[in-house]
Amino acid sequence: MKLEFHHINYVSDDVDRLHSFYTDVLGLDEIPVRNFPRSEATDDKGYNGQIKFATDGRMQMHLAEKKFDVSFKNGEVINPVERGHIAFRTDDIEAFKALLVAKRIYFSDYGTAFAKEWHQVFFHDPEGNVIEVHQEVVQRV
Numbered sequence: 001m002k003l004e005f006h007h008i009n010y011v012s013d014d015v016d017r018l019h020s021f022y023t024d025v026l027g028l029d030e031i032p033v034r035n036f037p038r039s040e041a042t043d044d045k046g047y048n049g050q051i052k053f054a055t056d057g058r059m060q061m062h063l064a065e066k067k068f069d070v071s072f073k074n075g076e077v078i079n080p081v082e083r084g085h086i087a088f089r090t091d092d093i094e095a096f097k098a099l100l101v102a103k104r105i106y107f108s109d110y111g112t113a114f115a116k117e118w119h120q121v122f123f124h125d126p127e128g129n130v131i132e133v134h135q136e137v138v139q140r141v
Contacts, residue, residue, distance in 0.1 A: 001090060001091065001092040001095040001096060001099075002090060002091045002092075003088050003089070003090050003096070003133070004088060004089050005059070005086075005087075005088055006060065006087045006088055006089040006134070007059065007060035007061060007062050007086075007087045008059070008060075008061050008062070008084075008085075008086055008087070009061075009062040009063075009064055009080065009081070009084045009085045009086070009087060009132070010061065010062075010063055010064075010084045011063075011064050011065065011066040011081050011082070011083065011084045012063065012064075012065065012066060013065070013066055015049075015050045015051070015052050015063050015064065015065050016050075016052070018052075018063045019052040019054060019063050022054045022061055022063070023054055028054040028055060028056055028061065029054065029055050029056070029057065030052070030053065030054055031053035031054060031055050031060065032053075033051065033052065033053065035053070036051070036053065036115060036117075037115070037116040037117055038051075038114065038115060038116065039112055039113055039114060039115065039116050043073075044073060044074075044075075045073070045074055045113055046073075046074070046113050046114060047064075047067065047070055047081065047113070047114050049064055049065030049066075049067045049081060050064070050065040051063065051064045051065070062087075064081045064084075065081070066081060066082065067079075067081050067082075068082055070082070071108065074108075074110060074113055076108035076109075076110060076122075077106070077108050078107070078108040078122040078123065078124065078130060079130075080110075080114075080120075080122045080130055080132060082130075083130065084130070085122065085129070085130035085131060085132050086129070086130075086131055086132070087131070087132035087133070087134065088131070088132070088133050088134075089133075089134055089135065089136070090133050090134070090135050091135065092135065093119045093121065093133070093134070093135035096121070096133050096135075097109065097121060100121070100123060105123050105124075106123065106124075107121045107122060107123035108121065108122045108123070109121045110122065112137060115134075117136055117137055118134040118135065118136060118137065119134060119135050119137050120132055120133075120134040121133055121134070
């Protein structure tokens with residue numbers, strides 16, 4: 001099972017201001033939102049907050065609107081857009097979930113509730129920081 005660092009997610013009440021800071025002040029490039037197909041949010045699933053993206057060419061920043069009801073709305077425990085998180089990509093999400101179970105680390109499995117092309121799980125490190133691990137999934141039409 002491969003694991004690599006993928007992105008940092010910061011949350012804000014003003015995503016446009018935060019995005020402008022990282023692109024205008026720090027000179028990161030904008031990643032078009034269309035590059036990240038989102039799952040449709042409903043009253044009881046998903047996330048409909050504003051998101052913008054930036055990169056230095058290797059690392060991504062996901063800048064998301066802070067929402068406190070996301071875990072409740074999705075029937076999960078961990079809210080990835082309450083305080084933000086760091087994210088890793090794996091090539092085997094099932095093996096990674098089995099590792100978490102074996103290590104007795106509780107996690108929230110959001111599947112593709114947020115992103116059509118990523119299966120995402122979220123858990124806490126020993127200090128309470130939120131960590132995402134996701135795997136790209138192939139969309140069947």
